[in-house]
Amino acid sequence: MRVLLTTAPLHGHFFPTVPLAWALRAAGHQVLVACPESFTGTVAGAGLPAAASAPHVAFEEFMLRDRDGRPLPPPRDPAERRRSSARAWGRLAARTLEGTLRIVEDWRPDLVLSEPLEYAGRLAAAAHGIPWAEAGVGLSDFGDSRGPATEELAPELARLGQGALPEPALVLDVRPPSLRGDGPARGPVMRYVPHNGADVRPAWLGLPRSRPRICLTLGSMLPRHGRLDFRGRLLALATALAGTDTEVVIAVDDEVADGWERLPQGVLAAGRFPLDRALTGCDLLVSHGGAGSAFAALVHGVPQVCLPQTADQFENADLIAASGAGLALPSDASDDTVAEAARTVLGRAAYGDRARALAGEIARQPSPVDVVPLLERLAAAPAGADV
Known part of the structure; x- marks a missing residue:
């Protein structure tokens, strides 16, 4: 099985997905990580192969500036900060979408696995009819980010003939039961395994x-x-x-x-x-x-x-x-x-x-190794089938 993992070029987004990528490779599957070229060294440092979905993309370029490079005014309150951040992930996806589409066309993955705020992977998967899953990386489902990101990605969505961001075939939920609020798990549960990059004992x-x-x-x-x-x-x-x-x-x-x-x-x-x-x-x-x-x-x-x-x-x-x-x-x-x-x-x-x-x-939650068979079934299942 070929699995394309897509991530924003930030340690906090990529590192939580590394143990699952290792589990997939240990099971004999191929894993390729798509990210901007400026982040490929971090991916390689985690022992995973990388493919550049865009040239160098600096954090300030998509987080603090609009599509035309103009500085954005500072958010006035926490709600505006969150909305501003959500639009930034849409701008990042707009920068990486073409490269991600090319990677999917060239490498032909059987499954796309994305962290919650990386949107180019899910768009490319939908465009090519490939199942995609969302790997949870924290306590939030980032549900309130999708609306502003969709607004930011309106031109790309129209070009691909999609009215909204595609929904995942499944979500791997890393939250323990006591931190899920009043609702059930968003999908199959998986143990959160921390990864911090190079580990030298202090x-x-x-x-x-x-x-x-x-x-x-x-x-x-x-x-x-x-x-x-x-x-x-x-x-x-x-x-x-x-x-x-x-x-x-x-x-x-x-x-x-x-x-x-x-x-x-x-x-x-x-x-x-x-x-x-x-x-x-x-x-x-x-x-x-x-x-x-x-x-x-x-x-x-x-x-x-x-x-x-x-x-x-x-x-x-x-x-x-x-x-x-x-x-x-x-x-x-x-x-x-x-x-x-x-x-x-x-x-x-x-x-x-x-x-x-x-x-x-x-x-007590299933480890990343335990959920690999579920991803195998998802990749092999007919479109729309339950796994």
Whole structure:
């Protein structure tokens, strides 16, 4: 079976799909990842073959500018931020659609597998009558993103003779039962298996400690590309969180950490390290509530304080807070407020107990290896047949 995996050129979108791609290859299937040329090195670094669906595509080009390259005004509130982000994924698909169509024509996959916000893959699959499945990558189904993305893709949809974005033949749902809200699973369930890229065990992870350790991150994108001073915010948060009774490690790209002359007192380390591994030696995650960060903490039973900034981060934060595994704060919460929330979560055992219970739910879900036969049946089934 040939499986074409399509992804946006961002670590947080691609990395959650890597364990499933590995499972497919281990079962003897061919997997090819379609993405912009600027991201093919990341794909190759995960041990997977890549095909360029477009030349270099910078994050700012599709997220902060319109189709003609004009800067977009900053969103005024969280709802507008999410809508603006949703339209950006439509602009990205418009950039990669022609290349994705060519890859499908040349390689002839039996199945297209896409992460939820990559739309060119599903359009190319529909155009060629190939079944496609959506691989869940987080707590959100990104349902409110499809409307704005469809508006942005109106010219491409008209050219392909499609009135709307095609629906998947199935969705692999990685949410544990307690984080599905009031509804059932969106499709077959699959265990979320974290992947962070190159994994070198941090030296500080094995050091003995006598006080709680907090992992602080705002993800890989905000400190580098966010409109606000997220670099400065990280240092300010670290200063507020670190003290005589806690220590802090900051997960951030090395180029951001290298720009800091010195770290605040009480900060043990800063730089890029595998969050999945690092959280095994931490007692709390303070983050923006991004899907990868939040799920890594959920997998390891680590309680959280979420400071959402954009897109699905607000939904993730609310779900985690509602589950009892952490707290959700406003995006502009003060440093002292964040520090007080961290003390609250660390000081109440119920948060850690609930986080560990959620980790148990995740561990009991079928692994990516277990869902490979389902994808095999989908690829082999006649169009429209139940699998």
